[in-house]
Amino acid sequence: MTGKTSTHPAPADSGAHAGEEFILEVGPVAHGGHCVARHQGRVIFVRHGIPGEKVRVRLTDAGEKAKFWRADVVEVLEASPDRVEHFWRAADSGRAWGAGHPPVGGAEFGHITLARQRRLKAEVLNEQLQRLAGIDGPVAGWSGDAVEAAGEAADGGTGLGWRTRASFSVTTGGKLGMHAHRSTHIVPVRGMPLATDAVNALNLWDIDLQGIERVEVAAPANGSRPLVLLAPGGTTPKRLSRIAAQLPDDVSVAALDPETEEVQQLRGRTWVQETAVGHEYRVTGAGFWQIHRDAPGALVGAVTEFLHGGGFLEPGSVVADLYAGAGLFTAVLADAVGETGSVLSVEGATGSSRDARKNLHAAPQVEIEQGRVERVLRQKPRNFDALVLDPPRAGAGKDVVRQLVAAAPRAIAYVSCDPASFARDVGYFQQEGWELAGLRGFDLYPHTHHLETVALLTPRG
Missing domain, CATH: 2.40.50.140 (Nucleic acid-binding proteins)
Structure with missing residues (x-):
């Protein structure tokens, strides 16, 4: 529910010189x-x-x-x-x-002006592309100077109040907190400035959370009912119900199994209703959704601009949405290809795939497949006009890139939240005779080092 960032910080061996x-x-x-x-x-x-x-x-x-x-x-x-x-x-x-x-x-970038943050993020993307893909020249759509802002009108240019999803830990005393970087140390917090008012209005720091290991919050930007997920750390069902009772009545509450990510209803719904690009999306439990309130529109706009502009997406086209989640891109692709085209939507997570089926049940041109991308592409070979690729932080990898190239699409729109895995995959595409034909970078995580990229990849020549 918190995007692609890990919610399990890795403890580090601090070593003999720590503290010097x-x-x-x-x-x-x-x-x-x-x-x-x-x-x-x-x-x-x-x-x-x-x-x-x-x-x-x-x-x-x-x-x-x-x-x-x-x-x-x-x-x-x-x-x-x-x-x-x-x-x-x-x-x-x-x-x-x-x-x-x-x-x-x-x-970690909160001490830097937003303008400099965006230049630094561009420097990181440029360095990764040069080092891992050998690209140091101009790319269409990418100035190389700074990543693009998102939602400035809504936040007044502060870069605050944009997170519709947040993940918290709990101190041994039952207080809401957050982990220090690469540490098991939990710092109690009373407010999350990057989160929307709807997240902060829950006042989770005033609740005794003893017996809870982790708290996940989703408060959709459309103002619909928020969801609080409680990951128990050995507590009883009665204790979970007692904690749920301390939250406002209009908030859904569910228990989250930290191992399986399965959710159990405590009160209200086990899902939230999101709105983006003219569509409604149900997102269950810890299912993935972009955490910046303006991210869905910005990313869908960039993807469709690349594909429409190149003539790769039009009525009757055969396309695929890979690592599709709840169907954010799938719904827009279905609109574009119409009933004479087809969209293959592939997602590995069972819960997200179920959400996609519910979200897209009225689109007969959409085929939903749950499973690993590489397996589905082997079982359902076809020639595509275009693909949308939005993999997790680790990227697609060499084997998937080879399969995508073998499917012979005319273009691939690649959405990435990690410049290193993105640049590595671009290098793999280049080895297969493809090129980076367009690139945009977005600052969808102000005051952090994270950035999002949308790229257009096409066969060379």
């Missing part, structure tokens, strides 16, 4: 939300800095034999002109460490 502090010159930005610095020949990935700054850092992950160390900025000695006061005390590295604990993850 020294002064560094911050180097270039790198993929992953940090900048590169060096100390006595060793690479250190520094979070909460800006290239060109002189800072004091605290080592957070520094094993003696590690190839590189990790560190947080605790004091800025020479600030970048693009540094601003962090909007969230819990995520401000200097303030957090001054209070004796690490900052929460999820707003």
